[in-house]
Amino acid sequence: MYGVLDISTSGLVAQRIQLDTIAANVANSRTTRRADGAPGPYMRRVALLSPGDGKGGEGVHVSSIVEDTNLKPRMVHDPSHPDANADGYVLYPNVDPATEMINAMVAMRAYEANVTAMEAAKSMMAATLRLLA
Numbered sequence: 001m002y003g004v005l006d007i008s009t010s011g012l013v014a015q016r017i018q019l020d021t022i023a024a025n026v027a028n029s030r031t032t033r034r035a036d037g038a039p040g041p042y043m044r045r046v047a048l049l050s051p052g053d054g055k056g057g058e059g060v061h062v063s064s065i066v067e068d069t070n071l072k073p074r075m076v077h078d079p080s081h082p083d084a085n086a087d088g089y090v091l092y093p094n095v096d097p098a099t100e101m102i103n104a105m106v107a108m109r110a111y112e113a114n115v116t117a118m119e120a121a122k123s124m125m126a127a128t129l130r131l132l133a
């Protein structure tokens with residue numbers, strides 16, 4: 001029975017990291033410079049999930065957080081922006097607020113499902129202990 005709790009706990013941790021990554025994407029959706037100050041927009045990040053808890057057990061874990069290079073940065077004409085190129089275009093992050101909102105909703109639902117599974121497991125453990133007493 002404790003394995004169920006371990007699996008759900010690993011899911012909770014993974015979904016929290018997913019939500020943290022999504023929050024960072026939304027917070028940096030207008031950032032036109034890298035964290036080190038180098039030119040270039042913030043690139044959307046994605047948490048990659050892998051089976052197992054990272055220690056050889058069951059469940060899931062975040063194997064890495066990588067930049068999403070599938071989507072290209074948006075080019076917006078704004079000659080007054082300090083990061084505009086010679087043609088007056090600014091590169092903005094490849095973050096789509098609608099996509100981030102959907103991903104956040106999916107992560108929240110998965111988090112809720114793991115909490116529900118933990119509550120059911122705890123309820124079954126309590127019922128078993130009542131039967132043994």
